[in-house]
Structures are given as structure tokens and as C-alpha cells.
Amino acid sequence: MPRKNIPTMDTFLTDGRSMLLAYDQGFEHGPSLDFNNKNVDPAYIMEIAAKGGFNGIVFQKGLAEKYYDGRVPLIIKVNGKSSLVKGEPDSKQNCSVEYAVSLGAKGIGYTIYLGSQFEGNMFQEFGKIQQEAHEHGIPAIAWIYPRGQAVANDTSREIVSYAARVGLELGADAVKIKYTGDPESFSWAVKSAGHARVFMSGGPKTKTDEDFVSQVRGVIQAGATGLAVGRNVWQNENPLQIADALKKVIFKEKAIEPSIGV
């Protein structure tokens, strides 16, 4: 008899769609390239999340401890690496699920570098984290980034859908993946993810807001749940304005669901 009561992403959804605010740039890339006097401050990000109507905020443990104030549901990213070390990427757990929960986390985030020589370490670590998250009744969310010598193009239909699928197979309740560039190819990734919800990874700031909104539109049309966005919001001069524009797309746009038959 199959198990009941598998945790869902419901905490982070509005009518089945979602917009998350991600902020691990300071760990992953350092505070100099992407930050300015305002957005270097996690309190500013917390403010945007609350006022911008985001469905969740993503912090590393340290920011969660010192800045999280409970106004939007919290996801704690429990691994990370600096951008300094080159070579095959690995990213190790720095926060236990139990501790994340004690800080108020309603979801656990973890990055897997699919295709890295060390992918096995991350599969294994995520496996434990996923179980612990589910035992605490909260979802596990996999950031899945194909990377390393074995990966030629990390936004191809093939590799992005592989990323999505590995997340599903490993028990992720949601996957955060890069956009392939068009709704049709991305819809294959969404289909490959099955019951795991798909979030587009925001990526670097686009030239114009319209560019970004347009990407998000494609993502939603492809059947994805939504967006985990960072720089394109908190580097924006009007973060609440771009958030509003994104919400219009995420929560109003219709998906063009692909047909599946047995």
C-alpha cells in the first residue's frame, strides 16, 4: 500500500502557481559583483519579499537566523559553494534539516550539479535531506544545474529535461532549472518533471524588464509552476514594480498543457 501524506509545495503556491524570491548570491558569487548599498542588506530583500507578495523567500541559514521575520514562508538553502574554486563542482550541506526547521523553514533547498564528477555525493546527500524534510512534513526543492566537463550546453532541451527528471526521480517536490529559451522545448522539461513542480531559475539580470517577463511567460505557457527569481528583482531599481509585472504573468497566464495518453 503506497504511503500517504507526502508533503507538497502547497505552502508556496497561490492557485497552483508561485513566485519565490531567491537570495544566495552573496554566498555563491560574493557581495561585490552583484550587490549595491541597498541590496547587500538582507533586510532589504526580506522587505521586498513581503511587500512584493512573494510566495516564499530563499535564504542560507545565516540569513534566516539573523533576518527572517516570518512575513513570507521560508525556504532554507542547505548547501552552497563559493565561485572561487574552479573544476568539477561540488556543494556540501552546511545546515541540517532539523536546524532549518527550527529556524522556521517550510521548505528545504539543495543544489545538485548534475554531470559533475561529484554528482553522486550530491545525489546521496540530497537523498538524506529529502527524507528528513518529508519526515518533518515539508517539501524538498532541488536546484539542479548541469555543470562540469561532461556538460557542453546547460540550456539544451536534452540537458534541462534531464535535470528536471533527476529531480523527480530523487524525490524532489520541486525543481529549479534553467530556461531552455522557448516554451516548446521547456514543456518537455516540465513533462519530464512529472509531479515535481518546475520553477525557472531567474538567472542574471536581463537587459530590459520586458525580456525577463517574456521569458517567464514562456515558462508558464510551458506548464511550469513559476519562478525563483533573484537578481532580476532585487537588482531592479523598482523591485515591487517588476514583481507586479511578473505576478501578472505567473498567476494569469495560461499553460498550454501537452496531452498525455495511456
Next chain:
Amino acid sequence: MPRKNIPTMDTFLTDGRSMLLAYDQGFEHGPSLDFNNKNVDPAYIMEIAAKGGFNGIVFQKGLAEKYYDGRVPLIIKVNGKSSLVKGEPDSKQNCSVEYAVSLGAKGIGYTIYLGSQFEGNMFQEFGKIQQEAHEHGIPAIAWIYPRGQAVANDTSREIVSYAARVGLELGADAVKIKYTGDPESFSWAVKSAGHARVFMSGGPKTKTDEDFVSQVRGVIQAGATGLAVGRNVWQNENPLQIADALKKVIFKEKAIEPSIGV
């Protein structure tokens, strides 16, 4: 005094024979090469397993959580790797036995790459998994694939029987191995496996259904228990039809048992 009540494969047998439906292609090879709009969906596979009269279905943890509905006995494969990374293969545990059991698993699957530089890691990990499975009263099933620089030909009589034997020695209750190509040589693998039951690993889709059925006939004649099949069923346009053809062979064909004397 020897221990009693060692778990058996009985849950997965019909009159001592068995046909299992395997579906870890999405993890091991990605959803693009082998999947189409229908078979990318785990619900479709679950449907085939139930309607096709399979003795068991093999899922990774994520699929078990989100798609397994209890209609056929469940085996959870608790390790896996992507096809992206090259070099000596390793495959690490991503699901605990305890968690697999909580999801309804009646058997635990694990891949060992015999001959890989990392075989020792897998022997050790399987050793723990086997004990835990038996402590939960369910069988441990070893996928044993000779692979790596040390393996010249992974379907020779010598190497396939070595794979079978390592499974027996490590306490596997069943081994999933490749077919050697003819019943005579495969019967040595079956004999080497002793009381561990032998399942042929289905492999890539054959040109014709007859080719595949013929292979399975050889396997059964060699004394094996049956087949763990994936692509040759769920890539088939008529999965239930090929399943019927396989069942006729698996459950009706007679083994030509080799004689053993003391």
C-alpha cells in the same frame, strides 16, 4: 545453528517465475533518448505494470512516492547515477531502506558495477542495505553490471557468471544480469548464482518482438527465474501485447536444469 526466516523473492513470484517492470531510464539515461510523450509519464508505466500482470514494478524513490498506487508489488532502486559522467562508474545510495519500506517497497534494488575501481564502495553499501532489507523482512536484489576499464566484454560467460556469483556471495536474494546470448553459457551463470534467483536484464529495445522473446526463452531454458524488462515493454507500441508474449515464455517454458551431484 543457522538463522531461520531469511526473506525470499516469493512476493514477486508466480509458480517460481517472475516478470518485473523496470523503469529507472529517466535517471540513468535521461528522458530524451528513450522516452516519448506517453512513456515519459510514470503513471503510464504504473498502468502497464498493473494491466500487464507484472510481478513487480521497479521505481526510484521519487516515482514511488508520487506515482505508486499499490496494484503490483514495489521494488525501490536505492541508488543511481546519470549517464553524463564518464570514467570508472560509482553509484551511491540515495534512499534509505527504512524510507523505501515506508513507501511500500517489498524489495530493495541496488546496482553494483563489478570491476569498477569503486566496486568496494558498492559492495560495502550493498552489504548494509542487504542487512537492513532482511531485518525488514524483504529481499535485496542486486543489479550487477560488470563495467570499467577492467572489463573487456560484459556479456561473456565468465564475466556474467562472475556477476551472478558475487550477488550470491554478498547475500542478494536475486540478481539482475545481462544475457550471455545463449542458454548454455547462461546456465552456468544461473548455476553460479545458486540460491539467488536470476533475472535477465532487459536491455535496449530489440529490432523485433520475436528477437526479444527468443532471448527470454533462452534465459528461462537456462534455469533463470525471469526477466526485469523496461524499454522492450514500455517503448513497445503495444506494451500489453508484448507482455502477454513474454508471460507465455516465462511461465510456460521449461528449464533444462543442469545436473549437480555431490
Next chain:
Amino acid sequence: MPRKNIPTMDTFLTDGRSMLLAYDQGFEHGPSLDFNNKNVDPAYIMEIAAKGGFNGIVFQKGLAEKYYDGRVPLIIKVNGKSSLVKGEPDSKQNCSVEYAVSLGAKGIGYTIYLGSQFEGNMFQEFGKIQQEAHEHGIPAIAWIYPRGQAVANDTSREIVSYAARVGLELGADAVKIKYTGDPESFSWAVKSAGHARVFMSGGPKTKTDEDFVSQVRGVIQAGATGLAVGRNVWQNENPLQIADALKKVIFKEKAIEPSIGV
């Protein structure tokens, strides 16, 4: 709801500022280059800490066990390496948090070599230590030194602020980092550290006392909490005199706080 009662650095502060006496030179560099007949003796250092009005003393476990007398709050550094081995630096935990607490520690220190090939090991180990420290109600202090092939200049604005930020992200309650050389650039590191308190790492003995006091003035002007000093105090012929000079700067100098707006 966010967690309450996160430990703070209050034990080690006077009006929000702090001067710590560090003494792990014997482990990290050996007793010959930097020590003389007097300062080779940990009892001498304990004496300076007490008489010099330091806010805390930093010992490795062995010194804490055999020399610590309770007159100033204790920080135990729980990892370390010798200066003999070259190549990418790693530094492993040699004292449990639980044991450090049993020896009277009111804070736990740990070195992270940011940018080292092994940074992930240290992120992970610090992650556990931070949790354990907080569970014992005491702060975790990260010595963060960018080092290894990937690090060209370990005192640049970019790298020092990255160090500060990684400490914040990992949950350090204070970071000990190198001075960038001027208050303006260092203020960016202080800002990047957010609610994690910033201590300047003392470094090698300067030519004159004035040189060192001047550095510390810049640090305080940049908004840092204070200084963790070793050689510049205990190699000084008049350790109490230089301590007095430092206290004047640390506890009287005003910070030129940068403005942050949402």
C-alpha cells in the same frame, strides 16, 4: 515564525565593541619563529588577557585545559593546521563543541580557508559546529581567510568582503578577517557581513605601535566591532601599554556608519 534567542557576541563586548587576545601561533606556525622565552608560555598570555582588560582570549583546546583560569571569557579554536604542509589548505576539527563548552568556552572559533579546493569540507564542518554552538547558547566565530591557488590577493576589497559575507551566510556570529588597508574599502566588508560582527585579524607584528594602532583606527571607523590581536600584543615588550593604546581606539573611536535604505 522565526526562531528566537539566537546567541549573540554580547559576552565578548563592551558597549558593542571588543578586543580579543588570540594565541594559536604555536599550533599554526610553531614556537620558534614568533615566540621568545616569555610569550612561549601560555600562562603569560593568560596574564596579559586578564591584566590588559581583553574581552576574550582565544586558545586551542590543550591550552584551555591546562592554562585557562576563568578571568576573561574563553573562545576555543576547534580546528588548526601546521605551517609545514603546502598546497591547498584544509583545517580539520580537533575539539568537539561539547568538550569546548565543558572547558568553559563561551564562544567557538573555526578557520575557513575560502577559495581552497577544500573549502566545502570546512563549510560543512563549520555548519555542524555553528549549530552545536547555538544549541549550547554560545556564538560561533569564523576566522575566514581566502587562500589557495584561486586567490590572487587576499586583502582586496572584493575578497575580504566575500570572506565577511560567507561568514554571515553560514551563520557566523562574528567573522575575523584581514584588513583591506583603508577604512572605505573595509566598510564594504563590514556592510557585507551584515549582522555578523567584524573583527580585524591582527596579523604579523608591525614596525611601530603607531602603525598598528592606525590600522585599528581604520577598522573601527569602517564600522567593525573590534580586533582579535595576537603578535602585536604579546610580542610587544610592553603588552599592557599597547593594549591600552588599542582600547582607546576601539572603545572611543567613532564609526562612520554607511547609510542603508530600502
Next chain:
Amino acid sequence: MPRKNIPTMDTFLTDGRSMLLAYDQGFEHGPSLDFNNKNVDPAYIMEIAAKGGFNGIVFQKGLAEKYYDGRVPLIIKVNGKSSLVKGEPDSKQNCSVEYAVSLGAKGIGYTIYLGSQFEGNMFQEFGKIQQEAHEHGIPAIAWIYPRGQAVANDTSREIVSYAARVGLELGADAVKIKYTGDPESFSWAVKSAGHARVFMSGGPKTKTDEDFVSQVRGVIQAGATGLAVGRNVWQNENPLQIADALKKVIFKEKAIEPSIGV
């Protein structure tokens, strides 16, 4: 005060001598080179052990679970490796002591490749196994094979006695080592093993039975406890006949004990 009640090899002795039947060939070398239709079957080996009056039988966990019937005392070998992988040998634990005991084991076997780059892993693992075996009141038996680039000749007096001694130092209750080729040099190995009992490792099938019996005679004359034999018995057309010949030597031959004085 020294500890009492250290486990002994008594379970496996007849008047202080012993003949063990070893059967891990299928794991270590595969079923093809050394096995035939009869001896590939563990039940055949179990039969020989019982009818041949052996003092013990050595199985891997899988064989113990599925074939052991309690007629002779059981030793479970808890590590192993295939013969496929080349380079410095390592052999990892695949069965816990606790589980081995639950299967009826009265002794625990473990292989150490002395001189391998990985010897430290095996020393450490054996250290834990030895403690656990003793806590269960049963002896730990070390197969000690000098191997790897550092070992020029694995049957020299020096290296065989080193193997014997390492077993004693690590707490082995018995060591299984190769024969040096003559009783005089082997007696130094026996002396080096001290209170750890010495078993000759049977090795590959000799040309004639007389050759093998003659080796065993030398071993016993050198003061060893006996023999752990595999291929020379179960590859023999008349296993019970060669067993009888061996028993005559093992249990009747006198040792020429070397004199030791303080």
C-alpha cells in the same frame, strides 16, 4: 588489572590443532576458473566440511545465509574484493559482525592486504571488527596477505613473519598466512605470531596430493595450529580422501617447538 575472558579459537580446535574449509573463491576469483559443476555448489562444500570432519567452514555472508546448516562451526568472512580491479588492493567490510553472529558465525574472518597503500583502511576496519567480535565472545581471524607495489616477494621469511606479527598486534586470535616453503623459516612466523594461532593458507591446487600434504607437514612441524584449505580439497576428485590424509598430518604430526627464554 588485565581483562579476563578474551575469546579463543577453542571452538575451531581439536587438541589444539585445526583444519578449516575455506570457500570464498567465487567472490575473490569468480566461478569460472576454479569451479566445476560440482564444486560451484555451496551445498557440496557444506557436505565436504561435515563429512570430512573439518573444524570449521568459511563462507561469505550470502553463502552462510542460504547454505549453512550448522553441522560444523561457521566463520563468516566479512570483506572481499573481485579479482578484476588491479592496482593497490583494498577490501571493504560487507557484513556486520552483529549480522554474522545472527547467521550463526562462531568466528569472524577479515582480509588485510599488508603493504598496500590502503592497509591503514583495513587496519582500522579490522580494529572495529575485532572489538565487536570479542564483545560477542567470538574470535577474530585475520587473513593477512602482503600485497602491492611495496611487496616484492610475498612468501619470504621476513614478509610472512611480518604478516603474522601484524595480526598479533592488531588483536587477531588467529592469522591465515602463506607458507614460506620450509618449516624453519615458517617457525619464525609462528613465533612472531605469539599467542595468535597460525593457519597456513591453502593456496592453488598443487600438482599432486603428496606435494600438498608435505607442505602441511612442514607447517605443523613449524608449530602452526593448522590449515585453512580450499581448492586443494574441493577441487580434488576425492575430497574426503585428501581430507583424511591432511588430518593425519595436522592432528598427529609433532611440532618441533623453538625454545624461548627470558
Next chain:
Amino acid sequence: MPRKNIPTMDTFLTDGRSMLLAYDQGFEHGPSLDFNNKNVDPAYIMEIAAKGGFNGIVFQKGLAEKYYDGRVPLIIKVNGKSSLVKGEPDSKQNCSVEYAVSLGAKGIGYTIYLGSQFEGNMFQEFGKIQQEAHEHGIPAIAWIYPRGQAVANDTSREIVSYAARVGLELGADAVKIKYTGDPESFSWAVKSAGHARVFMSGGPKTKTDEDFVSQVRGVIQAGATGLAVGRNVWQNENPLQIADALKKVIFKEKAIEPSIGV
């Protein structure tokens, strides 16, 4: 408040001085080069320790189990390596502190190869062992040998004092280090060791007894606690005679204590 009741070396001292009998030669170097018919026997060593009035005997776990008779206090060396493997040295724990205590150990010995690429592993392992020893109320003794590519001269004043200091910092209650060759330079090592007691490591057999006694005299003059001697005693034709000569020096010679002032 600092912790009370840190274990001391008192069990192994007579009026603050000590002479220990060390015997791990069989593990570290094999029984052939240094052993003869008499001293290969651990019972002979036990006898010398008792009759020679030694303050302690150092055995590996296996010898402790099978030969220790309680007449002199026992130190169990809980790690070791063979002399066969070349390259950067590592030495792993093969006996738990808990088990050593159950065998009667009143002190725990552990070797650290300072300067080895693997020194961090040993720092970490010793850190756990030291805590466990102290929790059992017994001292931890570090054999600290600078070794590996990074070490040019392992008896220089600088490196020997570094070894002594690392022991102190890691919480060793006593360090066993090599003699520098003269009392003056060795007194710096003794001073660097602080409250950790210093034992000279006996080393290979000297040409004459006088040579060895003269070394020990220098060690004691330098302020050390004593000597851990092996080969120079048990390879001696008259072990009790040389023991007597050593005792005269160790327990009667005056140290020329260096002055320390604050």
C-alpha cells in the same frame, strides 16, 4: 569557570619523572630486523617492564589482550602503520579508547606525523581520542614525529619544538619526541611543551650503553620528564642492567630549569 580534574600523567610518574618501556616495533617495523628469539616474545618484554621497575609499558591492543598481566601501568598505542608503504605517512586508529580501557589501559598513546599531507586526519582523530581518554579519566600521550616531504630534518630545534608544541595545543598530557642532540636546544622543546610532559623517544640501539645514557642525561637536564625506551633496553643483552643505569639518570639527575618571567 575552567574545568577541574583534567587527567594527569601521575600514574606513570615517580617523583615527577618517568621511564616507560615501548614495544610496538613488531607492528611498525616487522619482527625480523630488530627481534631475536627472546625479544620477539611479548612475555619477555612484560617481564623486563616488571622486573626493571618501569613506570609503564606500551603495547598495541593485541599484545595488551594476550600478554598484559597488570604488574606495571599499561599504555595502549591505538594507531600504527607498517614500514612497507612509502610516501606521506598516515596512521589510523585501530583500537577504541573504550576498548583500551576495558583491557586495563591507564593511558592512551597515538602517533601524529606532523608535516605529513595527512596530518589533519591525525589531528582530528587524536582530538576525539584525547576527549574520550579524558572522559575516562586517563591521559592521552602523543607520539609526535615530524615526517614527510615537508620535513627536511626531523631533529632540528625548530621542528622538535614544533612537535612538542602541537602536542600541547591538541591537549596531549605528554609528548614523545626525538632528541635534538643537546640539552640546550631540547630545553626549548620542553619549554614549548608547557604543561605537557616531555618524553624522549628512545630510537635505534646506540653503539654503546654509555652513548644512550648520555643522551638521556641531556634530556633530563633539559627539563624533560623522562624516556620511552624500546630497542635500547630490550635489544640489550642485559636489559635490567641498562634499565638500572637509566633510572639513575632519570630519577637522580637535576634539570637545569630555564627561567620564565611575565
